[in-house]
């Protein structure tokens with residue numbers, strides 16, 4: 184299936200379109216008679232770079248190698264006279280380089296669209312794919328997940344809602360950042376990893392077994408073509424395993440303390456061991472990972488630490504007291520850490536998801552529906568009215584909706600938000616602030 188369209192045109196005279204199914208940044212240089220006489224940049228853009236504009240180089244060039252990788256070429260076509268470029272650059276280098284170009288020549292513009300070139304217009308943007316309304320999953324700066332997000336029939340296209348050509352795309356400036364997300368082979372953690380990867384960050388997925396981590400790496404690669412993904416196998420709640428992760432990945436720019444466990448149990452039946460397990464997993468993993476990675480972030484004067492807490496931190500469910508207790512502890516921990524890092528470029532925040540339709544939750548809903556012989560939607564509505572009657576969206580959030588906020592808080596764009604607790608719970612918490 185075509186993934187994208189490269190379209191570039193010269194004022195009214197030349198229009199070229201090229202489809203590609205798996206676009207990579209490619210720089211073509213045609214060598215002729217010992218000289219590069221025809222050079223063209225075919226900017227293949229990953230999903231993270233949609234709608235960025237680039238100037239193109241095309242023309243007769245004289246070629247002067249500066250080093251093995253960089254060369255200087257003079258261009259006789261158009262207005263560009265001098266450019267430095269790296270013909271075999273990685274995507275990231277080339278993007279930076281694109282901005283360094285001194286001008287452009289033959290082509291007035293190059294734009295990249297995601298999805299087929301249909302352009303039924305709607306306010307503020309162009310719907311790509313089938314012309315249906317914006318997806319209920321909330322979309323995101325990179326669109327809906329590549330597969331249907333299960334929030335309803337509206338989600339029928341691969342990419343959801345896109346800005347129209349020429350509109351600025353909010354660049355999260357994450358291309359050169361490396362992020363570690365604990366407990367991220369599934370659920371909210373995976374969605375956050377996918378969101379960060381779609382914005383160009385290198386992501387490190389964490390889970391307890393190499394099988395689950397390998398599977399998640401593969402899945403992410405399929406869902407975000409070109410994603411930069413690594414794996415950190417280990418039980419993030421255990422000191423030894425955490426230490427092994429630190430040895431393998433001594434520094435990261437972004438840490439998402441996502442790992443968290445919960446179960447329903449009456450208070451009287453919860454043992455000391457249960458309480459310890461909650462603290463080790465939900466609190467101490469965040470303490471250890473933050474202590475280790477905050478040091479490097481402080482040194483480089485930039486970093487993002489995000490705790491995935493829960494609305495249960497503020498609205499304690501009767502059968503989940505240890506969970507809620509640890510989730511409230513995370514808020515204090517995050518705030519304290521933000522204070523400790525005051526005056527640096529490192530921010531520390533917490534988010535409060537509400538009921539979220541992860542794969543696990545989805546399975547549970549489907550299981551209950553099957554067991555009771557009722558439609559899944561009915562079971563979902565019943566669960567919502569029992570467990571989250573104050574929900575303003577009256578449905579589970581999607582992991583992508585939670586990830587949208589997380590990606591923002593992990594990006595340089597959120598530089599003035601620190602020590603904060605930010606909700607993404609569909610309005611479940613029934614207070615003004």
Ligand SMILES: NC(=O)c1ccc[n+]([C@@H]2O[C@H](COP(=O)([O-])OP(=O)(O)OC[C@H]3O[C@@H](n4cnc5c(N)ncnc54)[C@H](OP(=O)(O)O)[C@@H]3O)[C@@H](O)[C@H]2O)c1
Pocket residue numbers: 365366367368369370371372389390391392395396417418419420441442443444445464491492493494535536537538539540541542543544
């Ligand atoms: N789902 C919700 O409705 C909801 C609502 C509010 C807040 N939250 C919070 O959001 C966070 C994520 O929840 P979720 O529902 O997305 O979780 P989930 O679906 O249960 O995901 C579990 C993930 O954590 C990994 N994991 C479990 N124990 C681990 C350990 N000891 N070390 C490393 N990885 C481990 C699993 O990987 P392996 O199996 O590969 O080890 C899997 O990737 C939690 O902090 C939770 O409290 C969730």
